[in-house]
Amino acid sequence: MTVSLEQLRRCHVAVDLGAARTRVYVKGAGLVVDEPSVAAVNTRTGALIAVGEFADRMTGRTPGYIRVARPVSGGSVVDVDMAQRMLRTLLGERLRRQLRRKPLLRAAACIPHDCDPLAQRATVETLVGLGARRVELVDTLIAAAVGCGLPVAEPTATMILVCGAATTQVAVLSLGSIVTAERIPVGGHAIDHAVIQFLRHQHQLMLPSQSVRPLHLALHGNGLTAEGPSATEIHGRDVATGLARSVVVETAAVRQAIHTPLTAVLDGIGRVLRDCPPDLVADLAERGIVLVGGSARLPGLDQMLRDATGMPVQIADRPEVCAVLGLGEMLEGRVEPLTLDPLAGAR
Incomplete structure (x- = not known):
């Protein structure tokens, strides 16, 4: 969907509904909400128990009558x-x-x-249910590029990689x-x-998903690179006995496990470069790739x-919030529209 900067300047609030976190930017107030996209519900009464950070900590630790819901998947x-109930509570x-x-x-x-x-339509209905009379949809790639300060309006190539919780988006x-x-x-x-x-x-070791963070687990700040300790505890x-157990794991094997899903990202970058005009690829050889998104900080990914x-x-400053901050820049009128009028000098 194409939306003009003039339409965005009339907006009062910007929302980034991500699979991992929900962020809300209010015109004139800045970023007011940055919480996990999680809600905990009492299935007996239908009452909302918690949202955001507290609900995220409840994952895997609740009795049977409490359900931890994630209303956003893949962006x-x-x-x-x-999603409406979660946003209504987060806004206050x-x-x-x-x-x-x-x-x-x-x-x-x-939107992705x-x-x-x-x-x-689901995104529009979510915000309309909160009182919005009109909803403008902006591609996450454009918003993130604006948010990290890339010169997207110039006639040169800019490559951005949005590393999200559920998907990775790459664009020129x-x-x-x-x-x-x-x-x-x-x-x-x-x-x-x-x-996991x-x-x-x-x-034969079982770990809860919310406690597994490759940024901290078995990598000791070295991530996908080979430097650092060779093993970690x-x-x-234990899968068989259910008892607590500790194992010593080779970090090289953990790095290999992480590399496997990332090969799909490398394939996607290759397809984008093959579809890109040669002149723009030449620009990219000099300007490179900018990483944004919550997973951009995975050590060694760059x-x-x-x-x-x-x-x-290079990794953008504050890569997690680039998309919503980009929307905020458009709302505040800090992004100048691109004007192309080649016949102006001939009149």
Whole structure:
């Protein structure tokens, strides 16, 4: 969906509904919500017990009558009613009253690249249910590029890699538009799952998914690179006996387990580069790739991409919030529209 900067400047609130975290930017107030996209519900009464950080900590630790729901999957809303209830609670009564004062409340939202119409409609219905009279949809790739300060309006190539929890999106941008892009169904959750499966199959050790963070587990800050300790001790539960147990795991094997899902990301980058015009590829050899998103901080990911592509790779400042901050820049009117008028000098 194409939306103009003039329409975005009329919006009052920007929302980034991600599979891992929900972020809300209010015009004039900045980033007001940055919480996990999680809600805990009492299945007996239907009452909402907790949302955000507290509900996320309840995952895997609740009695049978409490369900921990995740209304957003892959950057798309899968449960509109639960997403509305979660957002309503995260915003709080004071902020909701402030937004209700707007006679014609407009909202902007990020959507994944090539998002299908059904997912777009679910995002619109979620925000309309919160009081928005009009909802503008913006491609996450464009919003993230603006948020990390890339010169997207210039006639030169810019390559961005949005590393999300459920998907990874890669695109080449020029003259304010996407030249070629690819969405890969591999993200931070897939990397977590790869580590969990490796420990389960090779060491018969079971770990809860929310406690597995490849950024901290068995890597000691060295991530996908080969430097650092050769082994580390990991605590978990034995698959057969159910008792607590510790094992010593070779970090090289953990790195190999993480590499496996990331090969799909490398394949996606290769497809984008093959579809890109040669002149823009020449620009990318000099400008390189910018990483944004929560999984961009995976230690060693930038070095792995440098080795695989031969291009410079850098991680954006505050990569987790680039998309919503980009929307905020558009709402505040800090992004100048691109004007192309080649006949102006001939008049």
